[in-house]
Amino acid sequence: MIAGLGMTRLGKVYGPSSAQFAADAVRLAAADAGLRLAEVDGLLTSSGVTGGISVDLQRDLGLTDLRLLSHLQAYGSTAGAMIQFASLAVMSGTASVVACVFADSPLRPERGASAIYGTRHAPAGWWGLLGASGVIGANPMYALAARRHMLRYGTTSEQLGHIAVAQRAWASMNPAAQLRDPITVADHQASRWIVEPFHLLDCCLVSNGGIAVIVTTAERAAGMAQPPVHVLGWAQSHRGRYLRRDPDFGLRSGAASAGPAAMAMAGILVTDVDVAELYDCYTFTVLLTLEDYGFCAKGEGGPFVASGVLRPGGKLRLNTGGGQLSGYYMWGMTPVSEAVIQVRGQGGARQAEAHEIALVSGNGGVLDHHCTLVLSSDREAS
């Protein structure tokens, strides 16, 4: 189960390195759980686009005699994968208290996000060829995926706009969110093109900061400080078709296999989900994941999200902290952190009334890596 959550200040926070954010996040998570840092006996680290985090974090934290230590990288699915591995470790007795951390510091006062996420490949070899061809960074790849869904199912940019609008409304109730001013679908449509069919408001933020969670057993957590967040189910799916012929590209992701598997492990149906925290690097990623998880039928994601179901007060509590679009971009730790907050009942003005079951997705690469988690306030799904 998840017994601790540590979040540094997130967003345009300049000064600390990624490793310093990571160390701070672990210290905060231990304190949140009511643990002394020295009680941590397992550490899983992960890093974002700027790297800078490794197993050396152990030394930064002064942790001695760890029983588990590794650095993981499966892009946006890493956070869920770390929690899965940590859960397996504590279940098997490999370790008893495992800290899982992500941090990144891509923002500099003097440069924009595109300078970081757009130009990390030297113009040589296969990567250089892709960039020389005009396909630079994630934006065009996801735009090509979204266009394919539009062509096949009639999905529209306005429908994607409803996702951005609903998440901004949720973000307005989250003090940690970077963007809190309400927007309309008209605002979404008027925002500049990034890569058609994506407007600016289809695309996630870039953030500095770090987030960590503490994973332990229910027995070990009995005396700790926070309400329990049990990890009832997990599954990964890594499709391995990036830059290859892929008839499912943009139409179906790893969520279609990992989601049902994780829910089966947890003993729940999609109709049991109280809160959905879905990876939202783009609005389109949310739409595709909703379909793949079975919240609506394949191809009906557009009309589904445009029906008002995602707005605060709507039928589905989705990305209740504003997600990566309006909240903060900590890769897979964005949906994980908000799910922990919601399951605990600590969401303040944005707290979902029913919060027994949270479904969490992580997505990495270009819809190539996926992890699903099912979190619950109860030890078994009721």
Next chain:
Amino acid sequence: MTVGPVIRDEATAEFFDGTAAGQLLLRCCPAAHYSEPAAAQCTTCGVTELHWAPAAGGAALVSWAVTDAKAAAGEQSKRTVLVIAELDEGPWWWSQLDGADADDLAVGLRLRVTFRRPSDEYEAVPVFVLAGS
């Protein structure tokens, strides 16, 4: 519509020899399955005995996106149509579509591979044009 600079490395040397000669080279296995040029083993049957084989150059449009590069002062902004195209041999390819209006595109539209260089010092890059153009 311009391609960017790219230089060869060990893995891409033969491929760029091909583009310099006007060929898009694919990897082909003894069973005549085609794989994308970066493949180290056949994507159909997994064997590692691959040889280079030129694509015929025909392709069909799979998806497209449009970038609108920020214009420098005094210049017109450049709209670039980026596409996924299915080569007639099977593999998909990601590049630009030159000389087409984004409003006139449809899935399955016939395309043809051609090659562009930003300047003589850099490698030739495969791009697409409308078939028959």
